[in-house]
Every structure is written in C-alpha cells, then in structure tokens.
Amino acid sequence: MDDLQHGTRNKKGDWAPTEPLGLAPIWSWPPQPGAVARWLVGYVWPWNLVALATALAVWFLVLPDAAQMAELSWRWIVPLWLANTAGIALWFGAFEARLYRRRAQERRFKYNGKFPAEQPSDVFWFRSQNLDNALRCFLISVPIGTALEALLLWLCASGQAATVSWTEAPLYLAGLALLAPIVHEVHFYGIHRAIHWGPLYRWVHAIHHNSVNPSPWSSLSMHPVEAAAYFGVALWMLALPTHGFIAVLFFHLAGYGAIVGHIGFDRIELGDTHAPRSSAYAHYLHHKHFDVNYCDNGVFPLDHWFGSWHDGSPEGERRMQERFRRRRERVNASSSAS
Ligand SMILES: [Zn+2]
Numbered sequence: 555m556d557d558l559q560h561g562t563r564n565k566k567g568d569w570a571p572t573e574p575l576g577l578a579p580i581w582s583w584p585p586q587p588g589a590v591a592r593w594l595v596g597y598v599w600p601w602n603l604v605a606l607a608t609a610l611a612v613w614f615l616v617l618p619d620a621a622q623m624a625e626l627s628w629r630w631i632v633p634l635w636l637a638n639t640a641g642i643a644l645w646f647g648a649f650e651a652r653l654y655r656r657r658a659q660e661r662r663f664k665y666n667g668k669f670p671a672e673q674p675s676d677v678f679w680f681r682s683q684n685l686d687n688a689l690r691c692f693l694i695s696v697p698i699g700t701a702l703e704a705l706l707l708w709l710c711a712s713g714q715a716a717t718v719s720w721t722e723a724p725l726y727l728a729g730l731a732l733l734a735p736i737v738h739e740v741h742f743y744g745i746h747r748a749i750h751w752g753p754l755y756r757w758v759h760a761i762h763h764n765s766v767n768p769s770p771w772s773s774l775s776m777h778p779v780e781a782a783a784y785f786g787v788a789l790w791m792l793a794l795p796t797h798g799f800i801a802v803l804f805f806h807l808a809g810y811g812a813i814v815g816h817i818g819f820d821r822i823e824l825g826d827t828h829a830p831r832s833s834a835y836a837h838y839l840h841h842k843h844f845d846v847n848y849c850d851n852g853v854f855p856l857d858h859w860f861g862s863w864h865d866g867s868p869e870g871e872r873r874m875q876e877r878f879r880r881r882r883e884r885v886n887a888s889s890s891a892s
C-alpha cells in the first residue's frame with residue numbers, strides 16, 4: 555500500500571498521518587448519531603473484544619471453581635501466571651514477529667523511521683530495547699499483575715469481597731464489564747499524571763520512557779511501582795458488589811490492551827487494500843513528547859480538558875510548543891527570583 559496517500563514522511567523517515575486525532579463524537583454538538591454508532595463499534599472492536607475473549611478463555615480453561623480459589627494456593631496461581639505469561643507472549647509476539655522481525659510492511663505507516671533493533675543504547679539492559687523491554691514485561695509487570703489478579707480472585711472466592719453471581723444479576727455484571735475499559739482509561743490517566751511528577755518520574759516512570767521509539771515489548775516495560783499502580787486498576791472493582799471474572803477482565807484490559815499505544819504503526823496492513831488504523835498514535839506522541847496525551851482520550855477527553863491534548867496536527871504541535879515555552883518561562887522566572 556502507498557502510505558503517502560494517508561500521511562507524510564519527513565527527512566528522517568518518520569511517517570505521520572495527515573488526519574488529526576479526533577475526540578469521541580459523544581462530545582460533539584450538534585449530536586452525530588452516525589458517528590456515535592461507529593464509535594460505539596470501535597469501543598468494543600477489536601481491542602476490548604480481544605481482552606474479553608482472552609479473559610473468558612482464562613476463566614473457563616485455566617481457573618478452577620470458587621471452592622478451590624477460596625484458598626490461596628500455588629496450585630491455581632501458578633497456572634494462572636503461566637497462562638498470563640504465555641498469552642501475553644503470544645499476543646505481543648505476534649505483532650513483534652510480523653511488524654518488527656519479518657517486517658511484513660517494512661516502514662509503511664511506521665511513525666518512527668527506525669526499528670528499535672537498529673538503535674542500541676546504554677539506557678537498556680544489554681543495550682537492547684527489545685531484550686530490556688521483554689524482560690521487564692515478563693519478570694516484573696506480568697507477575698505483579700497476576701499477583702493482584704489472584705488476590706482479587708481469592709477475595710471474591712473466599713467471601714471477603716462483596717460479590718453477586720451471573721444468575722442473580724447478569725445485566726448488572728455485564729454493565730460492570732462494559733464500564734471496565736472506561737475505569738481503566740481514567741485510572742491510567744490519574745496514575746500516569748502522578749508518575750510524571752519530577753521525583754516519581756525519575757525514580758519510576760523514566761524506565762518506561764527509555765523507549766522513545768516504542769514497539770510491542772515496550773507495552774509493559776515498567777518499574778515495579780508503575781506495574782503495581784497500572785494493574786492496580788483492578789482494585790476499583792471492590793468499590794461495588796462484584797464478581798471474580800471482573801478481576802480477570804481488568805488484567806486483560808490492562809495487560810493485553812497495553813499494546814495498543816505501542817504498536818508503532820498507524821495502520822496494520824491486512825492484504826493489499828485493507829489496512830485498519832491501530833489507535834497507536836496518541837500514545838506514540840506521548841512517548842515522543844512526554845508531556846502530552848496522558849491517556850488515549852478514548853471516552854473522556856481528559857487531556858483535552860486539562861490542556862495536554864496533542865492531536866498530531868501542526869496546530870496541535872504549535873499549541874504544545876507554546877505550552878512548553880510558557881513553562882520554561884515560569885521555571886526561569888522562579889529560578890531567577892530565588
Ligand atoms: Zn507507553
């Protein structure tokens with residue numbers, strides 16, 4: 555496919571889409587029912603449906619019944635951890651293999667003209683972004699996420715958390731499952747803003763940002779504190795009567811869903827004429843510029859409301875540079891006053 559029909563490439567080889575990022579049409583006035591209907595389909599398909607499908611697979615194929623989960627035991631926690639590790643390895647690995655190893659679409663629709671393997675750096679373990687990111691994902695983030703998931707499953711199964719069953723309240727639980735991606739988005743925005751605060755950034759979040767040119771393994775490359783805060787989204791389920799499956803769903807939304815912003819390509823070519831958009835651009839811009847797009851603004855345009863939105867357009871770039879200039883002036887003024 556000719557990616558220059560959809561965007562431009564600069565001298566460095568970085569490609570950018572022509573069409574700026576938009577906000578969810580639920581915020582548009584006058585209302586746009588057609589756009590809202592298309593957006594609702596996009597809310598479920600494909601990313602959140604993948605999380606739901608993999609969560610259901612783990613619930614039915616890996617986890618035992620509540621009586622066994624009522625006891626904290628390695629007999630069910632180790633299989634859960636192995637399933638999470640294998641599932642994430644296969645899911646992230648499929649994108650890595652196709653786009654970064656085989657380079658099936660070469661650099662077409664690739665935001666950064668370089669591949670991480672071409673840029674060894676001392677900031678990474680073994681000077682390799684891929685190795686560093688994959689090791690942090692599987693040695694740190696997946697075990698921490700699994701531990702939180704297991705804790706919540708145990709609290710539900712042992713009666714220490716208030717629960718309802720699917721036969722008692724199917725619509726209520728389906729509603730919780732549908733709201734979970736929104737809780738994840740708002741939670742991520744909150745913790746993400748917090749770990750961009752200077753001392754926390756240097757101690758915790760800088761590790762994730764070492765990957766200026768993110769790729770699939772970057773998705774869960776985190777400091778342990780960030781991994782705990784990130785997967786800690788599942789703790790919100792304790793705010794209301796709940797069900798153990800919601801803990802599994804939260805793990806999958808946060809874990810499997812993390813790849814969305816880190817694919818590094820704007821479109822995934824599926825044949826000669828079909829290339830759906832990946833939704834990776836907002837978070838790619840965050841890795842590139844740091845102080846923009848703290849969440850993907852999928853439902854709530856939080857960055858737009860709080861002034862950190864960058865839609866990828868020249869106007870968005872100008873607004874960001876203006877904000878950075880004002881901040882530099884404030885810093886300079888306070889340092890010359892002290
Ligand atoms: Zn990231």
Ligand SMILES: [Zn+2]
Nearest residue numbers: 746750759763
């Ligand atoms: Zn960040």
